[in-house]
Amino acid sequence: MTDKPVSVKRARGKVHILDDRCKGCAFCVEFCPVKALALSLEFNKKGYHPPQAVKPDACTNCNLCFMYCPEFAIWSTKIGDKE
């Protein structure tokens, strides 16, 4: 045992969204475990409200949003990955 403070490492992710693929089902918004997403007020070119990352720093790169998206419009990458 030491007195040193322990830093808890948490995976961090960056969310990628292809706005114009979205059809507004909101599965990603509902099932993001850290509630990082919300539907935007903007319309995409199909007339739907795509999600946006309202708490981008909260993303843990779990990629559940990718798994749930029926339109192949959202996913995350580990922070540190090349753009």
Added chain:
Amino acid sequence: MTTTQAHPIEYLLRMDRMPHIWCPGCGIGVTVNCFARALQDSKADLDKTVIVSGIGCTGRVAGYLKLDSFHTTHGRAIPFATGLKLANPELNVVVYSGDGDLTAIGGNHFIHAARRNIDMLVICVNNFTYGMTGGQLTPTTPYSAVASTAPYGSFEKTFSLPFLADSCGAVYVARWTTFHVRQLARCMAEAFTKRGFRFIEIISPCPTLYQRRNKLGDGLSFMKYLKESSECKDGADTRAVALDFQGKIIVGKFVDRDQPTWLDDMNRRYREKLGDKYEEYKGIK
């Protein structure tokens, strides 16, 4: 937010065919993500993986995946897949279709492929209706649910697909829902590695045709129902997993056993009868 990166499963999709035809809030696309993830995680040999669909909304899956894909006639995915497998036993054959296609029109094929233990994985997206053809009753439409051909609510008894598959001899039987994305992807990856007739049922929303008539809200409402009403019971007796209208859904892996496949049995039988004269069948050369 825009991005310059490519979507992680895009290389497995025929992007020239996008956007797909599925309605907003439909669950079929979710199952495709799970399938793609399972292909990635199991490091499946994509050159040897073939996918066969029948007709229907789920029947479109074969056409959207960048594998050797076959879009067959209504109900005939399984006999087509049987032919593929017997002609070229090296292939990993996956049948991906809906409840109407696989268990009504194709019900007979389903029963006999399971009985014969033909080596294939059958994935059935069960949304309780014929989507593409207009919301008719299928063998899985729950009692009392309204369909375009059951305006006063269905009064028919239903098929419980895991029980059907189990009793016909399937060696692997599981049920998940489109809410259970991680479990489903794991289950598919596991099923890829097994031999024999394997069956996965996926309960999935159809907001446009099933839910609208039954006043069940949108795709998200159904996803919340799937989340709240599912209970995981691995190894559950398949006689006890029947579904009721908006009732509890037992999910999990119900059956996992090893049995010789139809080809194993054929080779063994001919060897027994013909002795060394018989050269083991390994596909059409």
